[in-house]
Amino acid sequence: MRDRPQPGPLRALAILLGAVVMSTSAATPGPRLGAPIDAESLSSWAISIAPDGRGLPDGSGTVEQGRAVYQAQCLACHGEQGRGGPHDALAGVDDKLVKRTVGNYWPCATTLFDYIRRAMPLTNPQSLHPDQVYAVVAWILHLNGLLPEDASLDAHKLATLKMPNRDQFYSDYGPPACGP
């Protein structure tokens, strides 16, 4: 996991000072029953991927490998070529956005990795190896015309891929902080 930059000396000092201030503050009424936990212990749970790619693991997968993962793990719910089955369509043209697919709707490519790793396949979540996740994400992006057939996908490529519908998203808190 290259999930966060090493703290520089100034940042480390700031954290230290912050800790000193907090520990001597009389304003906090809590009973302080939480136990400290380190990054190593957190790693099995801390699997969120930030929209800037932070948290993406090492590894890679190809479109071709992803096709095999898809056939075995995803096809029954999402249909041939991701056109939808009992569950959501992942690809296919729909200008009216009745079917909101990865290609016509999703703002951030990082969301695919985050979601598939944590919640898919439906009956066996968190069972895919990171390389399998990269591969199946590559296949889904390919189905949407966003990666060529011979492509391979890794953390850098995924974090810098711009989704076609990204700029149609807005919020009170700014635009999507993802892509190039």
Next chain:
Amino acid sequence: MDTPGEVAGNGLLERRTLMSGGIRWLAVLAAAGSTQAAGSPLAVPAWTLQPGTDMRGYGQPSPHESGIARSVVGRGGTGASRTPLESLDGTLTPSGLHFERHHNGVPAIDPAAHKLVIHGLVARPLIFSMEDLLRYPRVSRIHFLECSGNSAACFAPEPLPLTAGELHGLVSASEWTGIPLSILLDEAGVDQEARWLVAEGADAAALTRSVPLPIAQGEAMLALYQNGERLRPENGYPLRLFLPGIEGSANIKWLRRLEVTRLPGMARDETSKYTDLGPDGRSRMFSLAMGVKSVITTPSGKQQIPAPGYVQISGVAWSGAGRIQRVEVSADGGQSWADAELQSPVLARALTRFRMPWRWDGRPCVLQSRATDEQGNIQPSRQAFLASHGYRHVYHYNAIQSWAVAADGAVSNTYA
């Protein structure tokens, strides 16, 4: 308003009618609407002539009420079940009838093995057991919870023949008791760069939502109790995030992880879902606050008004922006309106019960309610809502509900 006691068109009555001189009115209406059964009306019933049943450890509704249940839509544990609003009165939802929305079933969590972690941009990443959390200070608050997909059936081009609960039952209200989240965030020590809190559940969807820190540090709570007892499994046992007035899916159930971050997670359920597609093709993210809304629950869809005469119109109103200030009712399809009585206390971000006496003359008509909150937000007409939000919005439908009353007393969903 040509009849004494009327406050708006088509028989809406002065609210005080039944409490003062209007008692005479009630007597007249009752005499007109009821007939005494033949034979002896006062036979001593069997349940008076023998001892009743034993006590039991956990009470259940009368078997005569066994038909009162959530309406379930979906496969297995993925989907939603809706509160039967039309069968309830008052302002609180029985825990067993609180709506459900799950993304991959209800996890069977052993509280002895459940943990909560707080990490990310904090001075001290922390892990808590449930035993630890149960020692923290708690507060109790009465609030509604509403799925932002509630009432989405009203986007259908033709009105669907459904009940109030089937249309609008992804809203419920409870007394929630839990730990102010700010206490735990203070203990972890939130970094100055931090802007968001990413919350994750322990269910098989590991459902993840991001919340701006000011909301998390405000009235947010880690709920442990619902209506006086520990959370029901389908409402997040043993621990859920509760964010008053904020769309349901951000109130992460089965909460196990809180990550303090600089950026929102852009999780699947805040990007590809739970975003609002407008008529211009642009989509709004993080539309978290629930709008002002009301619905008449009696008489409502698929119910039957037994006979012309006195009817008490009743319903619920709520707003994510604060207290309900006013609910108006119309019995003539919106041509005239009168203020309904609000059941006190009127609480912020809770269900408010409203009631309005009505004399139905037996002719077809359309009933509506329109809520206004203390911020001055007014519930829009369906036409106005669709004009500004479009038909593809999916979420945050809060327009006025219209119920058509037919000459035979049958009530049905209609678009007025």
